[in-house]
Amino acid sequence: GQQVMQIPQYQHVQEGEDFTTYCNSSTTLSNIQWYKQRPGGHPVFLIQLVKSGEVKKQKRLTFQFGEAKKNSSLHITATQTTDVGTYFCAAQPGGGSEKLVFGKGTKLTVNP
Amino acid sequence: DSGVTQTPKHLITATGQRVTLRCSPRSGDLSVYWYQQSLDQGLQFLIQYYNGEERAKGNILERFSAQQFPDLHSELNLSSLELGDSALYFCASRGPSDRQQYFGPGTRLTVT
Numbered sequence: 190g191q192q193v194m195q196i197p198q199y200q201h202v203q204e205g206e207d208f209t210t211y212c213n214s215s216t217t218l219s220n221i222q223w224y225k226q227r228p229g230g231h232p233v234f235l236i237q238l239v240k241s242g243e244v245k246k247q248k249r250l251t252f253q254f255g256e257a258k259k260n261s262s263l264h265i266t267a268t269q270t271t272d273v274g275t276y277f278c279a280a281q282p283g284g285g286s287e288k289l290v291f292g293k294g295t296k297l298t299v300n301p
Numbered sequence: 302d303s304g305v306t307q308t309p310k311h312l313i314t315a316t317g318q319r320v321t322l323r324c325s326p327r328s329g330d331l332s333v334y335w336y337q338q339s340l341d342q343g344l345q346f347l348i349q350y351y352n353g354e355e356r357a358k359g360n361i362l363e364r365f366s367a368q369q370f371p372d373l374h375s376e377l378n379l380s381s382l383e384l385g386d387s388a389l390y391f392c393a394s395r396g397p398s399d400r401q402q403y404f405g406p407g408t409r410l411t412v413t
Contacts, residue, residue: 220400230406231406232344232404233303234401234403237401277344286357287349287356287357287395288334288357289346291343291346293343
């Protein structure tokens with residue numbers, strides 16, 4: 190079935206450093222969503238990307254959807270301790286399916 | 302607070318037993334999704350219901366079943382429990398005009 194590969198699995202950064210997580214699919218995606226899960230919490234929606242080559246920004250977070258709609262990235266500029274958590278990409282395969290296929294997530298820790 | 306509630310928060314039971322997890326979606330949301338989150342597998346989609354009908358199925362074991370009731374709450378039944386079923390079980394709901402899923406706080410199941 191549909192698989193979404195996400196790397197890296199873990200990332201440790203010093204506060205103020207940048208962070209990027211990548212998501213790849215072998216098939217073309219209808220759209221891709223990003224979620225953040227704080228330690229001990231539940232996934233919380235961040236954004237959805239739909240268009241080929243789309244770039245969206247939320248303050249220090251930049252989200253990109255590849256031209257072929259097979260990959261996506263989340264970049265955080267100048268990380269803060271509040272950015273700690275696991276970031277998941279979630280792909281909607283298309284063909285009318287409403288299910289989301291989640292990547293395994295990137296766990297981000299930030300050293301103050 | 303996402304507006305999605307799940308009970309119980311924690312559940313400890315023995316192998317071979319059967320448990321029921323309950324989810325109440327946000328008011329007005331017709332879609333309910335169930336996910337299993339374990340350390341090595343990330344977030345795995347189990348099943349989706351829409352207005353009482355099964356809409357999509359993921360990697361749900363035959364020992365697991367779910368249903369959505371007329372008041373739109375949903376229950377996930379897990380039977381013949383095995384040690385490997387220990388995980389966090391999340392329910393999520395989505396409204397007809399929403400892009401994202403709203404996750405509940407989860408039920409942590411421990412099978413001993």
